[in-house]
Amino acid sequence: MVKGLPQKLFLGQDYRSPLSAKVFSSWDFCIRGREAATIKQHEISNEFKVELEEGHRFQLAQQQTRAQRACHLLSYLRVNFLIGLLVVGAISAIFWATKYSQDNKEETLFVLLQYLPPGVIALVNFLGPLLFVFLVQLESYPPNTEVNLILVWCVVLKLASLGMFSFSLGQTMLCLGRNKTSCESHGYNACDYQCWENSVGEELYKLSTFNFLLTVAFAFLVSLPRRMLVERFSGRFWTWLGREEFLVPTNVLDIVAGQTVIWMGLFYCPLLPLLHSVFIFLTFYIKKYTLLRNSRASLRRFRASSSTFFFQLVLILGLLLATVPLGYVVSSIHSSRGCGLFANYSAPWQVVPELVALRLPPPVQQALHYLGSQAFSFPLLILLSLVLTVCVSQSQANARAIQGLRKQLVWQVQEKWHLVEDLSRLLPELGLGDSPGPQSPHSPSSRPRSFCPGFPCPGSPGPRSPKALRSPRPSPSHVDPTCRFRFPSGAEL
Structure with a gap:
């Protein structure tokens, strides 16, 4: 092994x-x-x-030869290009679905149209990973490369779909990139959205609720009937179909996407985290039932340590995706004039300086003004640059130390093998092979054992050739007096 x-x-x-x-x-x-x-x-x-x-x-x-490596690179680019086209098509579908739903609010079927954007997002997030798995498995990628490639594109799809959903809502409600007369005086589409914060909160409520309903429907309307049909019937098709393959990474990504929606809705709908907590509690037991009763183990293996780091990185990206639009809205977008807590302010952030001036004592105000001034930001930037330089230098020094320790380990192994070779050369000179005591070092039973049993150590000179083993033994008179080993004779003992 x-x-x-x-x-x-x-x-x-x-x-x-x-x-x-x-x-x-x-x-x-x-x-x-x-x-x-x-x-x-x-x-x-x-x-x-x-x-x-x-x-x-x-x-x-x-x-592999160079031609094989070139073909492998071309197939890798081809698969990624096809997956990229699918992602672009999915993002475009989300954009047009959101725009169509918001532009046709007065239609008789608006009750159904208002669930069109979350339905398209859920459908894209459901069908996208399945298509990614199908395309990636067409190529003979290593197991880790296959899992990582699928995870990366799933992350791109989920985060890009949420980003496009936010942008389409902003373009419709806040007139981002559009020229409307109602936006010139109010800063938002005041004709269609008197309280645009409530409209954004409603869309996020719909998205979170629709994701949970889709999870329940998929567990009891897809996975359960599939398991019952596979157990009921026998045949080549049902054997090929089998039970659903439970993929841990994709299920974790669904939870990360739901958490990103929660971060996006903290400002617009404060009760959304409470609702999502109930959804997470129920989703855990639904996934547990699906795993134990309706699914089979995944054939693709992944390392838990690297996957943990990957999911933490995805969480950071989701947090950035949620905070950047929220920061722009809080600092630059005019609040609704007809409702809300910030109707009398041009932007919600203007409440903070006013409360600081009214509620805090003058020393604290001066301290806060200093913390927000350039006199504090520039020294802080220089200090952070110095700390970053020290950390990078320490990391490089640790890398050099590790490299030196590896070289030292190789040298020690080589030195031990030189000692073994000297011992194998000096033992025959004492004539111990003719005595009834220990056997000759050339015999299998008395040959010096390797420091790495069963195989040569790294950096070792390798086993002795048969020609060297059959060479005549030198007489004791020709022994080099400067040899580093000296064994006592029988008379001295």
């Missing part, structure tokens, strides 16, 4: 600990329960499978 893995160079950028280290150090000896032990065994087995698959893919990649 571990043959050939320790022969990797320690100095490579993709260096990882040998698989043998994971074999002997992965088990948690604090585990006492049988169920916890079973879970740990599956976790270790999954880690070994991922490691072996990556090693096999790496060997195949090293054996």
